[in-house]
Amino acid sequence: MDQISSPTSARLRAMQAEGLDLDNCPVRTVISRLGSKWAPLLLQLLSERPHRFSELRRLVPDISQRMITQTLRDLERDGYVHRSVLPTKPPSVTYSLTGLGISMFESYRFVFEWAEANHRAVRSARAAFDAREGG
Numbered sequence: 001m002d003q004i005s006s007p008t009s010a011r012l013r014a015m016q017a018e019g020l021d022l023d024n025c026p027v028r029t030v031i032s033r034l035g036s037k038w039a040p041l042l043l044q045l046l047s048e049r050p051h052r053f054s055e056l057r058r059l060v061p062d063i064s065q066r067m068i069t070q071t072l073r074d075l076e077r078d079g080y081v082h083r084s085v086l087p088t089k090p091p092s093v094t095y096s097l098t099g100l101g102i103s104m105f106e107s108y109r110f111v112f113e114w115a116e117a118n119h120r121a122v123r124s125a126r127a128a129f130d131a132r133e134g135g
Contacts, residue, residue, distance in 0.1 A: 033078055034108065038063055038071045043097070044112060046081065047105045050096035080104060 075081040080101035086092040
């Protein structure tokens with residue numbers, strides 16, 4: 001069977017030929033964070049408007065405080081999220097999307113819309129697979 005050549009496969013072959021570590025692949029390093037368990041949901045919430053930390057905790061009750069903190073820090077580190085500390089007592093922390101986060105989300109929202117539109121089909125495919133595999 002012939003393999004289909006694509007710009008991505010050509011870039012990966014070139015990186016390998018140059019001895020570059022594929023752990024530094026631009027697509028892999030950017031997408032890995034966005035594909036984590038909690039990042040898509042937090043990004044979707046922040047795309048609506050800025051949220052205080054406590055609001056995000058209430059909106060996503062099954063996420064631990066440690067995990068929401070880590071996910072927000074990772075998103076802030078990558079430049080998608082801005083953390084603003086308000087000088088109140090106690091301090092109030094608000095999270096919002098940065099310009100980079102907004103530009104990324106413009107493309108990412110199509111994936112969310114696709115997931116919502118195809119959720120039942122994916123669940124059905126999983127159930128059929130599990131039934132065949134005895135899972």
